[in-house]
Amino acid sequence: MKEFIISEAQTEKAVLVGLVTPGQNEQKVKEYLDELAFLADTAGVDAVKRFTQKMDYPNSATFVGTGKLQEIKEYVVENEIGLVIFDDELSPKQLRNIEKELQVKILDRTSLILDIFASRAQTAHAKAQVELAQYKYMLPRLTRLWTHLERQRGGVGMRGPGETQLETDRRIILDKISRLKKELVDIDKQKSVQRKNRGKMVRVALVGYTNVGKSTLMNLLSKSEVFAENKLFATLDTTVRKVIIENLPFLLSDTVGFIRKLPTELVESFKSTLDEVREADLLVHIVDISHPTFEEQIEVVNRTLMEIDKVEKPMIMVFNKVDAFTFVPKEEDDLTPRTRENIDLDELKCTWMGKLQDNCIFISAKERTNIEVLKDILYERVKQIHINRFPYNDFLFQQYDEE
């Protein structure tokens, strides 16, 4: 009994598993698994070991090869690990087979992200969206849930459920899915009324990868107190604030961060939250320039934005966290091609400014570097949108009827 209490109090330990597919190198996979470890950490799990395997494509039955699975099994048994996390979404079949073999709790990237979203959801809207995504994920994987239930109750091993129980579970989940969908339609209606009530004020949305500093910047620009922390997905609900720069008011919204391989179930559920993005006049794309894979993060964000809204929006790129930027200068006689790690900040600035001209700025929200310049840029851009919208009115005398 005493032993049980001690192990409960410790953080849950987990093993991470990822594939090295053609076109990826060891470094890429390391970065991907770093992100998975950060996700695990956000969920309160300590990733103690990583397994990778070079494969052209995942094994359809067990994701990794059977030899690798045995290796993982030996480690898990030897070190009394109770959780294995895979870096890709596992098919129901893969999940079943792996669980049968390893006999511990298995999560994949999707279920881990869903778990984090569930623990972070605050409002009825976010809760309903996450719950819907979770049920959709569960539906094809019901057998597995049932065996879990059996185990929790101390049932024997991996016994599958009887047909009737499975059917009942399926029906319950389908009912819940349709109830949640109705609930979300109602919330969406309310939200769209709220958005209409905001009138014609220019709307700016902060977008970007998760943990880049969107909420921190929102707080700086709007003097609000949106929750920000060094964990993934701190923000799940969109916050909208009225911001006034000089005499020009506009609406600024903080949105949910994106991540690579964001589960399609979630993208679908969060489409309504992202209406904010869709209806924005200007997007401010925040990038964490201190992150080793920031360029890939930019691509993920741009791709996700295209999925949400097929129209290309005016965008400013804000490279944040310049204070945390580091690089390793190359030795003079080192002739291997330079990578992101060897390039200094000035050169990166030049490259991006060459690509984006006036549409980018380098700041530190933490140290408040260049924030005034950012404000000037925002002022100019919002003013331009305003003048285009109200060509016959002087924007300074425009009256706003909303808060």
Ligand SMILES: Nc1nc2c(ncn2[C@@H]2O[C@H](COP(=O)(O)OP(=O)(O)OP(=O)(O)O)[C@@H](O)[C@H]2O)c(=O)[nH]1
């Ligand atoms: N070093 C440094 N850290 C920063 C800077 N701006 C924000 N951070 C930190 O980065 C972490 C994430 O900041 P958030 O504002 O929560 O990021 P976010 O983009 O809103 O993240 P999600 O809501 O999780 O998508 C926090 O620990 C911030 O303190 C910066 O300019 N420099």
Ligand SMILES: [Mg+2]
């Ligand atoms: Mg945030």
